[in-house]
Amino acid sequence: EVQLVESGGGLVQPGRSLRLSCAASGFTFHISAMHWVRQAPGKGLEWVSGISWDSGTIDYAVSVKGRFTISRDNAKNSLYLQMNSLRTEDTALYYCAKTLSCTGGACSDYWGQGTLVTVSS
């Protein structure tokens, strides 16, 4: 069974940092590109960041570039998102996902349940 389990969300003050983790199982994580996608309360989806299987290609949304850092540990089947200089507009449910990046063959689509980040003073 495929599982993506996010953790690390919570309430944090503006300007502070938070690190999200995503534990993957049930699929070949070490050869999968992975993404973080967020959804502010009552709003639409926003792609945050993506990382290739070997960490050789990393991309960020303009809104988080320079503040967020995506990383992975294939030995631990884990994906991370280090979020610094948090702003109130970063408040959202953060999903870890193996989706998009479909370059050939069938396209897999796995999502976690999300972890809520609330930035407020």
Added chain:
Amino acid sequence: QSVLTQPPSASGTPGQRVTISCSGSRSNIGINFVYWYQQLPGTAPKLLMYRNNQRPSGVPDRFSGSKSGTSASLAISGLRSEDEADYYCAAWDDSLSGYVFGTGTTVTVL
């Protein structure tokens, strides 16, 4: 503010065909593949379409995708009550060097 524009809402009666549009530009839809997602209330998104018109295993053939120029469309034929959800398009944007999602469309089955 999203660079992919969708109508806020669409509706139809059971059995009807509903089409959702996604308008972009050359840097995204114009030269890259389009994805479509369905998000049921309170759940994570689910991939409905990839590479413009390819359905993942398990997605009913009532759902179909197309692309022309800088716009894409998702069609739902034989509309069913369980199709009530939010729908999002997405594509890579070469100018932004990142993926962008559409503004989202809420489909209501009357």
